[in-house]
Amino acid sequence: MVRFLLPLFLASACATPPRPTPPAPPLPPVVAEPLRPLLRLYRLLPDGTAFDLGALPAESGFARPPDARMYAVPLATVRTEAEALALASVLREYQVPGLSFGEQGLPTPALLARLVEGTRLTTLYLSDTALGDAHLAALRGLETLTSLHLERTRVTNKGLIHLEGRTGLSELLLNETAVSLRGLPSLASLTGLRRLGLGSTAVGPPGLDFLAHLPHLEWLDLSDTMSDDTVLALLPGSHLRTLILSGTPVTDTGLAALRHMPQLVELGLARTATTDAGLVHIAGLRTLAALHLGGTRVSDAGLEHLAGLGSLSALVLSKTRAGGTGLRWLSGLQKLAVLQLEDSALTDAGLQHLISLRSLRELDLSRTAVTATGLRLVGGFERLESLALSGLTLDDASLEALEPLHSLARLDLSATTLGAEGPRQLGPREALRHLDLSRTGITDEGLATLRLFPRLQSLHLVKTQVTDAGLQHLTALTDLETLYVRSSPIQGPGLSALERLPRLTALDLGGTKVEDSSAPLLTRLSQLTWLSLASTRITDAGLAHLPHSLRTLYLTRDTVTDAGMTALLQLPRLRELDLRGTGVSAETQALLEREHGVRLKQPQP
Template sequence: MGGSSSRNRSAPVREHRGIYRRYSRNGSSKWQATFDDKDGKAICPSLMELCTYKICQQVHQYDTFSMLPGDISQLIFDESVYSRRLTWNNLEAFRGCVLHDIDLGEYPGVDDSWMEAIFSHGSTLLSADLSGSNVTDCGLVHIKKCVNVEALNLNFCDQISDVGLDHIKGLLNLTTLSLKRNKNITAEGMSALSGLVNLLNLDLERCTSIYGGLVHLRCLSKLQALNLNCCNCITDADMEPLSELTNLKELQLSSTKVTDHGVVFLKGLHKLALLNMELCCVTAACLDSLSGLINLESLNLDSCIIRDNGLVHLAGLHRLKCLELSDTLVGSNGLRHLSGLVNLESLNLSFTAITDGGLKHLCGLSTLKSLNLDVRQITDTGLEALTSLTGLTHLDLFCAHITEAGTIHLRNFKNLQSLEICGGGLTDAGVANIKDLRSLMLLNLSQNYCLTDASLELIAGLTQLVSLNLSDSRVTSAGLQHLKPLKKLKSLSLESTEVTANDIKSLQENDLPNLVTFRPE
């Protein structure tokens, strides 16, 4: 019965969620059925699930669960956390149990007083998530006995300092360590990380006092993922130690002070598959340094000083799947260098200088699934040039000037799941060309003032819609009746229309029970 040890402990950040989605988080004693995402039929819980839920309703009545098999006590612990029934008092009932995973991320009330009981599991504990807690250096001292722990999440634990890091330096089995947003950790304290030789994933995002500390990572030869996003203290001088981390596959440098000079030190990281340099002061010169990283699959240059001629250095990165060029100086001429990236799946060109003429260079990218053309210069003519991209699932034309004539070309994109056209040129006749895109889950047609209730009637057939936005249009309360078939709708925005909050609430109560967010409210 090894179910409790089957979860993935390699991810740097684990979302806080319980095992049983069908139970409410408010601790209600009423069991709530969940629904299958495909056919909407209720799923009957297993006997184990029902028993676990029943025990958790009365968890305060039990002195100990230590006589239960480890995976059963793990289930009870997880559900107690998920239903918010775990307290400092009943935590003692789990002492002596074989718990492999303790996920208390963002859990209320967790502080140093919990730590002795939590870390009493010693060598059986394999992962601990204490993110967002009030744990301090003093509480972390108890983790020393957990010698087999593999994953430790201390995100947003802003009371932990260099002293706390000293307590974890003996955890030689650690493969994942996350210390996101901790301003108390300094370069000196990072020396405690130098002995964690089995570390694969290290997250130091928003650790703003670690300048000069990356030198202590030189010995972490197994490191595969390093997140330095928003560490505005990181400069070119910090890049030199990273040149020795030849097993790095993911490197996040967003919003650091790294320039072209620092990027030169990355030339030897030939296993690098993901590189994020968003908002860094780099130019085309840095792309020359990256041209030899042939295993790159994701490159983020959002808001960097990149012009058309710099894109020539990307032409040889044939494994590239995701490319972010938003808010750069790239224009139509530069797109010709991307025509050979035949594995590209996602391309963001929003807020660039491209025009309709440049889009012809993209027509051969048959693997493209997501394309962001939130660009004012794009018109119906540009959309026509993209009709060969029949595999598109996400198309963003937010500020593009698309009219009724241009929407005819949308009929080619039968697989679209997300579509945004908000440039103001659409009419009801244009929406008629969208009504047969039956895979759409998100549709944003806001700021098209000419749209009326007739558009709502056309949209009624898009029964897969989860999010719909027709703000700043001429739709009225009378048109809401057409939305009744959209049973999967969770978000509806009709701001700056004649529709009132009470109108939407009535629709929600009577016909759209899954609607959870709406505007106006």
């Protein structure tokens, strides 16, 4: 560079000095264009919720939280290579470790490959997307990948080939996919796996033999598969913390293998053939904190084997024969915070044995023989935050027994014999956030008492006699986010009251008498993201009045056709649609998925 500058310097030194010139006028100040947001960044909290960290690219002063589990979500659907490359650049600049596509829809395989190119992404949250085998092939260049969430995607056995050799992959979730025994050989090379989910897939012995060679396995979900005692016997148990075998053919005999899993913290045996005899093998699991025995053959006699599980904090005994004197064996489990006894043999007398469990936070007594007498015992669990009493024979006055439960945030009174004055007996409750009064005797006038619960966020009034007039009483519930009035006699004009609920995001009007003439009232619900109009009188004409904020829409069994789909294409955020039982053709439905990224609910097999 110097040899080019030196002659230029000498020439200028020998030249005639230029005549002085007046200084140039000052340039106008440069105004930096604001950065266009491309992604939203979230921090994943330990409880599974996400904290919004703001948009990327960020303005100056952005501080990356140290050691945080973060992921980003595109703010718009990626449709071009330029858009994919722009996102990749931001992901690289801010060293974002995780990526999800939220409601935006998955880009094509080619665009996905460009989007992740050169990034340091370690986690991809792709569950419930249209991801297929070609997308997995597009990820082959992403060598930093350690965690892959693929539940309920379109991946098949052929796609698993593209995962072979990824020894750095520590988490793979394939629940509810088309993966079967034929695809399992591709997983044998993933020797670094710590978390593996194969629940609700067509897998079982002998294809699961590779599990014996996963020495670091800590979390395994084989629920609703063909996994039997032979699979349980081959599991490497030294590091296993979570094992979910619900809905499998595992028997009491096979549970003997649990003795090789001394560090188990969570065990799921729901809907298995487990009996009291099988609980003998659980008695030695001293670190067990959560145990699911719902839908098993366990009875009072077997609960003795749980008495020594001092670390147990969550126990599910729903749909079992337990509920009488055997519950006395649980009285010493002072860490027990969650106890589910719904559809069990529980009686008032059995409930008496639980009064020492002062740490209970969540209790489900639904559809048991508990009466108003037993409810007085429930009032002693003063730390309760969630209580389910669905299906019990209770009168309005019996709810007075719940007065001491000042921390109650969730209450299910559905299908009880309560009348219109039932809610009033609860008294004022600032802490109550979720209330279910479905299939009760609540009336329009009774809804006026809901003013006692000003912080309600979720209200279920399914199959009640609430009408349009009753909706006027809900306007005081300004924190309400979810309202279900399915199968009630609502006709539509009363929907105007909902405009005064600024946080309402989910509304279920399925099975009501709402028709096209009331559809314009829905337009005003500008925060609504989830709406069910299933089995209503809505037709193609009404679809033109839906709020543009919608992401999920149910039109199941409505009189809508291909012609009405044009209006739905004007909903820029729509990502999930249920057209089952409608007149919309298969060709149009395929077009919605292929060209517009709308995920359609599929008919049940």
